[in-house]
Each structure stands twice: as structure tokens, then as C-alpha cells.
Amino acid sequence: EDQVTQSPEALRLQEGESSSLNCSYTVSGLRGLFWYRQDPGKGPEFLFTLYSAGEEKEKERLKATLTKKESFLHITAPKPEDSATYLCAVQASGNTGKLIFGQGTTLQVKP
């Protein structure tokens, strides 16, 4: 069964304190791994798609990496506005684009 597990569930950082979020997955043929940011009561906001092991993508203070079993979202020198829930999702092989989501990591960055 395709599954996504994110850790930690919650993370508190001081402003400027870098860290990483983990996304472990088991999927029958990975077509893509997605990272989204979600603010309370809002829809998930697309951040990155990674397609193959070794791939990396960056956006401002965020960098996503992918291996054959997991993905990391590295946050460098975070700011309070980076506080949100970060969701990881996978697309499996097949004729559908449906995403299977993890439970998310809720990040709080204190000034």
C-alpha cells in the first residue's frame, strides 16, 4: 500500500535556526514527490515537485531533496513568516494524478 510518513509532527525553531523536515514514502513506482505549504484554514500552496532520486530544488529559504526512500525539506535561516504546515505527497505510477499525502509537519518560527 502506498504510504507517506512525515516527521516530526511539530517543530519549533528560533528565527535563524536552520532545520530539516523529513518525508518517508513507500510507493509502487514513484512518478513525483510534491511539497506544499498550508496556512490555517487555507488551501495547500504548491512549493516543489521532485521526480527522481538525487534531484534538488530551491526557493528562497527552502530546499527540497529526494532519495529513493525519502525527501527532505531544508529550511535555512527561517523567519516567522515561514510558520505553516508543510505537506508532502506522492504520485504513484498509473493513469491517475491523485496525490497521497502525509500528515504534515507544523512549523513554528519564533522571533
Added chain:
Amino acid sequence: DSGVTQTPKHLITATGQRVTLRCSPRSGDLSVYWYQQSLDQGLQFLIQYYNGEERAKGNILERFSAQQFPDLHSELNLSSLELGDSALYFCASSIGDFSGNTIYFGEGSWLTVV
């Protein structure tokens, strides 16, 4: 703004009632997805339509149904509502019908069943 539009934003209704949630995909997107998000379940895939045809089904209850119209907008119908149906319902869209396409989410419809 993702370009995916959902209405209504908030809805309060009684148990046993029926509601319809509406979604307009991003311009040019042919696929529409519906997801349910509750506190204890996270984001759960319900159903996908591509260019008017059902493409994939998740754990969607028999009381729920959806369709995609010729103008590509989609509706999710929820009937015989129960308290446990209270959740955020998201619509998402993508250009193509399967993997590799980025999926963009709307802001959601918050359903409260009392």
C-alpha cells in the same frame, strides 16, 4: 492565488441535509480533484475527473457524488449529511490526467454539519 475557485467558502447545515460544493479549475486545466481534510484524517483523496470523465476514485462515500461539466467546472454533492462529514473540502486542478502534472489547490469549502 492558485486560480482554482471554490464556492461557498463556508457552509453550515443540519444532519440529513444535502449540499453542493462548486469548483472552477484553473484556466486550461482539464483535471479536477476533490479532497477532504479533517483534523484526524489529514488530506484524503475523494475523486478525480478528467475532461468530463471519472478518472480515479478514492475512499469516497456512497452518499457523496461528483461530476465535471462540459465547461470543466465540477460539483461535489454530499447527501444525508452526518456530523462526521464536517471538514474542509478542497478542489484541485491540473493540466493533464495523470502523473507528472503539478496540482493546484483552491482555498476550500468549510462544511459544518450540526
